[in-house]
Amino acid sequence: MKTVTIDPITRLEGHGKITIFLDKDGNVDNAYLQIPELRGFERFSQGRRAEDMPQITSRICGVCPVAHHFASTKALDEAFHVKPPAAASKLRELMYCGYFIYDHILHFYFLGGPDFVVGPDAPASQRNILGVIQKAGVDVGKEVIKHRAYGQKITAILGGKATHPVCGLPGGVSKGLDKEEVQEIKEMVKSCVDFSKFSLKLFDDVVLKNKDYVDMIKSDPYNLETYNMGLVDARNKVNFYDGMIRVTDQNAEEFLKFSGEDYTKHVSEHVEPWSYMKFPYLKKIGWHGLKDGKTSGVYRVGPLGRLNAADGMATPLADTEYKRFYETLGGKPVNSTLAYHWARLIELLYATERATELINDSDITSKHIRNPVGEPSEGVGVVEAARGTLIHHYNLDKNGLIEKANLIVATTNNAGAITMSIRDAAKGMIKKGEINNGILNKIEMAFRAYDPCFACATHSLPGGMPMEINIYDKNKKLYKTIKNF
Amino acid sequence: MSKEHKKEKDTPDKKLKIAFYWAASCGGCEIAVLDINEKILDVVAAADILFWPVAIDTKYKDVEAMDDKNIDVCFFNGAIRTSENEHIAKLLRKKSKILISFGACAVHGGIPGLANLANREEVFKTAYLDNPSTENHDKTLPKTSVKVKEGELTLPEFYDTVKSLDQVVDVDYFLPGCPPPTKLIIDALDAIVKNKLPEKGSVLAPLKSVCDECRFEKSEKSIKDIKRVYEVDKIEEKCLLEQGIICLGPCTRGGCDARCLDANMPCTGCGGPTPNSLDQGAKMISALASILGLEAEEKMSDEEVDKLIEQVRDIVGTFYKYTLPVSLINRRVMK
Numbered sequence: 001m002k003t004v005t006i007d008p009i010t011r012l013e014g015h016g017k018i019t020i021f022l023d024k025d026g027n028v029d030n031a032y033l034q035i036p037e038l039r040g041f042e043r044f045s046q047g048r049r050a051e052d053m054p055q056i057t058s059r060i061c062g063v064c065p066v067a068h069h070f071a072s073t074k075a076l077d078e079a080f081h082v083k084p085p086a087a088a089s090k091l092r093e094l095m096y097c098g099y100f101i102y103d104h105i106l107h108f109y110f111l112g113g114p115d116f117v118v119g120p121d122a123p124a125s126q127r128n129i130l131g132v133i134q135k136a137g138v139d140v141g142k143e144v145i146k147h148r149a150y151g152q153k154i155t156a157i158l159g160g161k162a163t164h165p166v167c168g169l170p171g172g173v174s175k176g177l178d179k180e181e182v183q184e185i186k187e188m189v190k191s192c193v194d195f196s197k198f199s200l201k202l203f204d205d206v207v208l209k210n211k212d213y214v215d216m217i218k219s220d221p222y223n224l225e226t227y228n229m230g231l232v233d234a235r236n237k238v239n240f241y242d243g244m245i246r247v248t249d250q251n252a253e254e255f256l257k258f259s260g261e262d263y264t265k266h267v268s269e270h271v272e273p274w275s276y277m278k279f280p281y282l283k284k285i286g287w288h289g290l291k292d293g294k295t296s297g298v299y300r301v302g303p304l305g306r307l308n309a310a311d312g313m314a315t316p317l318a319d320t321e322y323k324r325f326y327e328t329l330g331g332k333p334v335n336s337t338l339a340y341h342w343a344r345l346i347e348l349l350y351a352t353e354r355a356t357e358l359i360n361d362s363d364i365t366s367k368h369i370r371n372p373v374g375e376p377s378e379g380v381g382v383v384e385a386a387r388g389t390l391i392h393h394y395n396l397d398k399n400g401l402i403e404k405a406n407l408i409v410a411t412t413n414n415a416g417a418i419t420m421s422i423r424d425a426a427k428g429m430i431k432k433g434e435i436n437n438g439i440l441n442k443i444e445m446a447f448r449a450y451d452p453c454f455a456c457a458t459h460s461l462p463g464g465m466p467m468e469i470n471i472y473d474k475n476k477k478l479y480k481t482i483k484n485f
Numbered sequence: 486m487s488k489e490h491k492k493e494k495d496t497p498d499k500k501l502k503i504a505f506y507w508a509a510s511c512g513g514c515e516i517a518v519l520d521i522n523e524k525i526l527d528v529v530a531a532a533d534i535l536f537w538p539v540a541i542d543t544k545y546k547d548v549e550a551m552d553d554k555n556i557d558v559c560f561f562n563g564a565i566r567t568s569e570n571e572h573i574a575k576l577l578r579k580k581s582k583i584l585i586s587f588g589a590c591a592v593h594g595g596i597p598g599l600a601n602l603a604n605r606e607e608v609f610k611t612a613y614l615d616n617p618s619t620e621n622h623d624k625t626l627p628k629t630s631v632k633v634k635e636g637e638l639t640l641p642e643f644y645d646t647v648k649s650l651d652q653v654v655d656v657d658y659f660l661p662g663c664p665p666p667t668k669l670i671i672d673a674l675d676a677i678v679k680n681k682l683p684e685k686g687s688v689l690a691p692l693k694s695v696c697d698e699c700r701f702e703k704s705e706k707s708i709k710d711i712k713r714v715y716e717v718d719k720i721e722e723k724c725l726l727e728q729g730i731i732c733l734g735p736c737t738r739g740g741c742d743a744r745c746l747d748a749n750m751p752c753t754g755c756g757g758p759t760p761n762s763l764d765q766g767a768k769m770i771s772a773l774a775s776i777l778g779l780e781a782e783e784k785m786s787d788e789e790v791d792k793l794i795e796q797v798r799d800i801v802g803t804f805y806k807y808t809l810p811v812s813l814i815n816r817r818v819m820k
Contacts, residue, residue, distance in 0.1 A: 021635035030635045038627075038643060039509055039566060040608035042616070044599040048802040051715050055753060056806075059596040062513020062664065080715070106519075130529075142523070149522045160748025162520070163513040163664050164755075167748050170715050174749040268620045271613050274631040274638040278612075278619065287620070373715050393617065399798055400713065406617050 018443075020426050026433025031423035033415070033447070035277035045405035050076055050376060050396050053405070054168040057392065060409060063106070065164050066099035066155060067385030067410070070241065071392040073168030078261070078379030079396050080170040087366035088172035090358050093241040094185075095158035095165070096383070097355035100240060101192055102151025102162070103386040104303075104348040107451045108199065109144045112341050115445050116207050120216075121438040136202070147195045150188040154355070157181050172370035182365060189355045193317075196349040200321060203345055208328065217329070217338040221428025222446060225250050225292045225335050226417055227282060227299035230306030231384045232257075237314040238306050238350065240384040246309045247282065250294055252332035256284070260382035263391050267408065268297075279415045280408060290420050298416035301388025302450055303343035305414075308333040313346065315353035321346045337421050340449040376400045385410040387451050414450050421446040501532035501678065504556045505587075506577055508570035509597050509647070510563030514588040517664035518560075521671055531678045532557075549576065556581040558677050560660075562588040564597050564810065565648040569641035578654040583682070585673070585689070589663035591650040593757045594810025596663070601809050601816035602801060604645040645819075647810050658682065660689045663755035663807060666741045688738070694759045695734040695752045699743040701725065706776045711796040720749040726776060731803060736762065736769040755807050764813045766804030773797070 021029040041060055048056060054072040058065035070092055077084060084092070110129045114122075118131040126134070133141030152162040159165025160175065167173045177185070207213045216222065227250070231243040245263070247256040258266055269278040270287040281287045281297030288296050299305070313319040325346060326332050329339055358364060376396035383390050388410035395404040411418075425446035429439045507514065519525065559581035565571050578584055589595040600608060609626050613619060631638045650656055660673055673689045676682045683689075696703070703724040712729040725732040725746070732751035734743065738759050745752055758765035777793050779785075797803065805812050 019636075019638055030633075032633070032638055034638060034640060038608065038612065039597045040600045040603065040612065041597075043603045043608045043611040044597075046611075047602070047799055048599075049713065049799050051713055052753070052799075052802060052806070056596055056599075056802075059511050059513070059663070062511035062516050065511075065513060145522055145525075149520070152520060156744075160750060161744050163516050165748075166745045166750040174714075174720065175747075264618050267618055269616070269618050271619065271621045271625045271627075273625050273628045274633065274640065276627050276640065276643070280618075370718070372718065401798060404617075408618060 028427040031426045033419040034275045038276040042405050045402050048402050050400045058164045064385045069168050071381045071383045071390045074381030075379040075392040076170035081374035082171035084172040085368045087363040088369045094358040096241045097351045098151050098154030100351035102148050105148045171373050176369045185359050193352040196352045217336050221425045222337045223335045228305040228308035229299045229301050230309035232310050236311040238310040248309045260380045300417045301413040304340045307343045313350050318350035337449045388413050418447050502557045503532045504559040508563030509566030510590045513664040514562035520667045551580050554582045558583045560585045560587040562591050564590040567641040574654050583657045585658045586650045586656045587660050589755050589807045592659045592661045593808040594649045598647045598810040604819045661757045669740050690740040692760050693739045695737045695739045698739045699746045725751050765808050769804050
């Protein structure tokens with residue numbers, strides 16, 4: 001038996017590692033995604049001051065600190081029995097849109113996009129943002145840098161800092177907006193709407209008009225029929241900041257709808273000895289191993305999960321794109337993993353449209369941005385991180401210190417699905433022990449689509465997922481090594 | 486500055502080779518590098534960037550096979566949490582002429598360093614066993630080596646104690662902050678490109694404190710009560726300490742322009758201790774004691790002293806949020 005280890009020096013709370021076992025014919029027997037790192041936030045949160053949690057937990061992820069910051073702040077609202085003033089909720093949501101703008105741009109142009117724009121078989125040294133700039137032009141490159149920076153800037157104006165913001169407090173936010181700041185944000189947001197439209201058009205031209213790519217999107221190795229999860233508003237439209245958790249089934253019908261505080265009734269996590277990451281599943285169905293379909297409790301979150309779990313987008317342009325998405329890809333639900341990229345761009349457009357609504361809201365300059373808190377108790381906060389549903393759950397003691405914290409982070413929700421996508425892509429691509437860099441990249445694409453946090457390492461200028469495949473013969477002797485670095 | 490590095494400068498046709506790597510960290514340090522925005526294009530012109538040296542540039546076939554000191558400057562962020570982190574730290578030290586400890590986690594242990602209040606057993610127990618959403622009747626815990634039906638799977642060892650980078654390898658420079666402020670990153674890159682780095686062991690940040698950069702007006706500080714930040718109805722335009730809110734500004738190295746204070750929130754100390762201060766938390770505790778009038782302790786009853794001290798909740802998390810692994814008392818003693 002041969003063992004293929006793909007050891008990306010990357011990260012979810014650290015780094016990721018894929019081990020693929022080949023059978024005697026050189027075909028894939030099984031594949032494992034291992035997360036070899038843990039930092040222990042749930043443990044060392046114990047004893048901390050409750051108000052420190054939005055800043056402590058943002059350090060779980062420096063790519064999506066705003067998601068942790070507000071999941072935490074919302075858990076504190078609940079725990080202190082306080083409802084923030086309307087203006088504070090709007091300021092938080094506006095900042096949240098800023099975060100989606102920079103994060104989704106980052107993923108599409110720096111990480112996922114290069115596979116399509118430059119091409120899946122292009123040399124690794126070109127499959128990066130510099131390759132995108134080369135192909136699409138320097139002007140596009142500058143626009144990408146500019147608009148990612150706008151997203152960061154909006155977040156920084158509202159949060160103090162973009163990476164590891166500080167504004168979240170139980171009952172509101174610490175900082176409001178003045179008229180100059182409003183004007184500055186208005187201009188940036190306007191430009192971001194146009195840039196989102198441009199990005200969707202780029203996707204249209206480069207991907208959807210290329211039959212090979214569309215075939216690839218629809219092909220079997222990239223398909224997974226799981227349940228889908230995401231937050232929805234009162235009309236079942238996608239919402240990032242607030243709402244009910246909705247789960248839809250393989251026929252796109254509502255399977256569950258619950259509020260955050262009931263998450264333990266509906267979601268459980270399974271532990272495997274070979275990974276530090278847990279595997280969440282729907283309690284009602286149960287854990288039946290790494291398989292898809294109705295009888296498996298595995299679900300997907302993130303852009304595709306959210307679109308599938310909702311009935312549409314709450315803003316007009318994004319909603320039109322939403323309809324086109326399903327018409328083009330053959331109806332609901334869309335099960336193609338590679339469709340995550342398109343879904344992400346539709347969400348980018350929604351984030352910019354929603355930001356436009358919020359920055360033009362008359363409440364947005366209100367000085368009433370905090371309400372007094374009540375007695376500390378227990379609270380659950382749920383938001384949609386860029387990568388999916390994020391749950392924070394705290395128990396506070398009478399002095400407002402953390403007794404217990406439980407966190408289910410976005411990428412963890414996708415743990416089962418990502419592992420299966422890698423396995424299926426490997427099974428579909430590796431035949432008779434034949435492995436080359438193109439095949440390797442197509443396996444990477446299966447999990448890069450999720451924008452998994454352990455792939456954050458590739459959120460970098462040069463891009464490219466560092467991977468190493470070690471092939472061992474039956475006697476466990478190294479037979480061949482393939483690297484893309 | 487080593488002779489070797491000067492020699493490098495004498496051959497200007499040869500581009501600088503820069504590397505970035507992360508260990509136990511969140512990725513915020515990488516985002517901070519991206520936040521230099523369009524300046525990144527200047528850096529690309531002056532240097533070959535290898536964010537993650539084992540990764541990107543196709544000229545590097547194998548970091549382990551590289552000649553020693555092949556990388557000119559390596560920015561290393563993240564704390565040392567697992568055997569894998571330590572292995573890569575040692576490897577990169579060997580392959581780099583200059584190693585820069587980048588960001589709060591590498592420099593001081595950072596927030597993940599708070600895990601030194603526990604050990605592996607307790608971290609595992611909380612994550613995998615004693616957890617409201619985890620179903621684990623068999624009490625399965627991750628193991629460094631597991632036999633599955635197809636073969637063997639391995640994981641790096643999770644250590645009991647978090648360490649800063651310079652606790653496992655020799656470090657040339659330190660760039661603190663969580664994440665390091667954009668301006669300090671640009672200054673550091675500029676110094677590297679122009680070969681103007683200061684003497685080995687320097688902290689690449691200003692000597693002043695966050696207090697020196699803060700917009701709030703300060704007067705003689707004397708307070709009777711400590712308040713939690715959510716207990717204050719409205720932040721007034723004056724020093725937060727004077728309003729009773731614990732702010733680590735006086736004991737924290739600046740360079741950040743006191744951004745958190747601009748958002749009306751206290752400094753929590755991510756820049757680490759001010760120059761010539763051994764222990765950030767100890768310095769702040771002593772500063773706070775004087776503000777609270779504890780110097781006049783002999784005139785107070787024990788009850789009064791206790792009452793004052795009791796107002797400070799979570800001493801470790803408040804005063805050592807980013808620096809526990811490098812502080813004088815750097816972990817909880819486990820029985």
